[in-house]
Amino acid sequence: MKLDAHIPSGPLEQKWTNYVEHVKLLSPANKRKHTVIIVGTGLAGASAAATMAELGYNIKAFCYQDSARRAHSIAAQGGINATKNYQYDGDSVWRLFYDTIKGGDFRGREANTYRLAELSSNIIDQCVAQGVPFAREYSGYLRNRSFGGALVSRTFYARGATGQQLLLGAYSALSRQVAAGKVELHPRTDLQDLVVVDGKARGIIVRNMVTGRLESYVADAVILATGGYVNVYYLSTNAMGSNATAIWRAYRRGAGFANPCYMQIHPTCIPHTGDYQSKLTLMSESLRNDGRIWVPRKKGDTRDPNSIPESERYYYLEEKYPAYGNMVPRDVASRNAKYLCDQGYGVGPTGRGVYLDFRDAIKRLGMDAIVERYGNLFDMYERITGENAYETPMRIYPAPHYSMGGLWVDYELMSTIPGLFVLGEANFSDHGANRLGASAMMQGLADGYFIIPNTIGQYLAGITQGDVTTDNDAFREAQDTVQKRMDRLISVNGTKTVDTFHRELGHIMWDDVGMSRNETGLKDAIKRIQELRAEFWENVRIPGDQHDINQELEKAARVADFLELGELIARDALARDESAGGHFREEHQTEGGEALRDDEHFQHVAVWEYTGEGSEPVRHIEPLEFEWVTPTQRSYK
């Protein structure tokens, strides 16, 4: 597997400008001759589809939801970073770049990360022009707030629904192109395979979720913008339908899978209550701006939190990290919460929770200010828990939230399969081993609005496409493979439901491949996942007909892929014998319990190559060179 990142030469701050100035261009007349498939209509997919259609390309866009407006980007709450420096607090492109690369524990690419910081301002301009109602000052100027892992206020937001507003902006731009006839939209379709013809990505096989029939689509390039894969943990903050199938099928067709083990466990989620639970609900990280996190100093203290005096409260983040306090990056906040709960300091009925307390903020700012900033989050908390967080502290606990890993891409966002591009959370490129808050939406939109429309021309201008139709052998072979897989799933007719298998996989992943990992646990997890996978194919029960709306079959096809991906995540975590960001190996920690990197042996991207069913995947390496920054031990103290 050849891993050339194609980083442009020249100074860091000129790489992207130089690239854009010298990239091959297609004339408007030639753009019209090209068709591009885009899978996923979240921030990355919708923004790419809209922009490329504006440029003249013919787009076929696919999503599994009933409408392109519903992808899980919509649930992002807190905000989006940009280096406008409107607050005049010392922000700059360099500072956002440095915060991001440091937040990622020096496991990201310098050039990609710098470009992300550089494009961040354009995103805000674009979204405001589309009518996104960002928060404003009384003067009419845009407002900002600060977010975890940063010392400046660079986060733009629209109440607690920033993701919704940004996605609806991209969806409206996409809808305009649908009306213009430049985008052919296919909702209610589920990607089942990637079609590679003569070594190039040329199409996809989808299952029409209404008729159950398999359909083939051909194009000159394929873009996957299909999001992340933390649903491998069963319980996560992702949507019920979020899945890894698109990137997993591409991996099986030859795309390298980079850093699968880098998982983000978000610190501020509503704690788990019972086995019936279907998902974990995130409370925006912005709550940490004003809320104070604590546990009682006494183990197993079951007193009403309001009756616990100040001296008996352990504000552990403020004490341990005086510089950042409650604003430390997510991985640090999550690990500390888990550690204290493991030690018996946890609160709530299950003991898996810590307090997030607004008492002091209400005293300092007044009730009205807190209602204005966080009212919708407090309401949501009350609906789910039945508790009023204005009066009693919230209880929070970490939950799987974001996967930094994904398909390997070069600077042009192309995977190891020529013609297959990967955007947003589905790729691995910009966040290293840990993502900072308010940067996922930034990446999705940078990729979709500003990067892919510039880089895809380089590929399309440089190739001569053969006349491929869906009658091509590769399409027939792929459709046949998918059909056999569907037939096999339906015909097992065992005794256990799909959810039962998914829940069991989640337990293994959370216990041994979750927030902290060790060699014994990882080896055991690999074995148990293999056993569970074997049992799945012998004992899963899927009722109903495949040529019909069949939600159990949809789930089963996704869970079958999670059962393979889970093993790869564990293998990657085992091979990465160091701690870095969201990947914490118990064998490698500082005296203070922080992640301890091993730059000598692991300053690289790990890229996995599929080698066939039942055969061990091969681990390749893309070395990370730091030309502009010096990797240091991350310190938030």
Add this chain to the structure above:
Amino acid sequence: MKLTLHIWRQKNPQDKGRFVTYHLDDADEDMSFLEMLDVLNQHLIEKGEEPVAFENDCREGICGMCGMMINGLAHGGMKGTTTCQLPLRHFKDGADITIEPWRSRAFPVMKDLIVDRSAFDRIIQAGGYISVNTGNAPDANTVLISRDTAELAMDYAECIGCGACVAACPNGASMLFMSAKIAHFSLLPQGQVEADKRVKAMVGQMQKEAFGACTNYTECEVACPKEISISAIARMNHDYLKAFWPGRAVGGGKHVA
């Protein structure tokens, strides 16, 4: 908790459909309404029956995918709450609950509780956008928008497109959905440029779909999980009338009423 559920089952659009009664003994007041249906479905699958088909995705009340009539009320009637966040503690132990799909001619039933809401997408495609290509935008602080205006626009922009307004309306009107988008844009200077054209095009598309007309029942506002005010409809009507004032310079729009 023990519950008796009367659920609408319909195999496909051609099927006539019927209510089927199920008894659930292991519900828990901490469950969400959809988690309760998950539990029922697990039991059905174990018994070899087909589970109840219903749509959902984020389960955080924001994607707008879930929605059903619960005891005759869209999303179950708890203020500002989607079905996915409706807690079971809202119901009494031993309750009888009737569950139906959205009922509207414009939203045909596809299977059980799943309906086709693509008419909403077509209304947005008709004009629910500001025509700005990527790369055209000036600096974001060039155009000032007062805080009150931005907040009001956000009140309307919060619509999740779930369809509860249509399902709750005795006329099956889509006015609240459509006007929320129109009001959001027409409040902003960026959206004013195309305001006349937008309102004509969207209303025109609405009239081609199978939605009814608004006769001010205001059921939509009560049912809306984002509590969007019917002042949006007033604003839309104002914009609509204004768009036909003689002498308005409008390009592209034609009287479609």
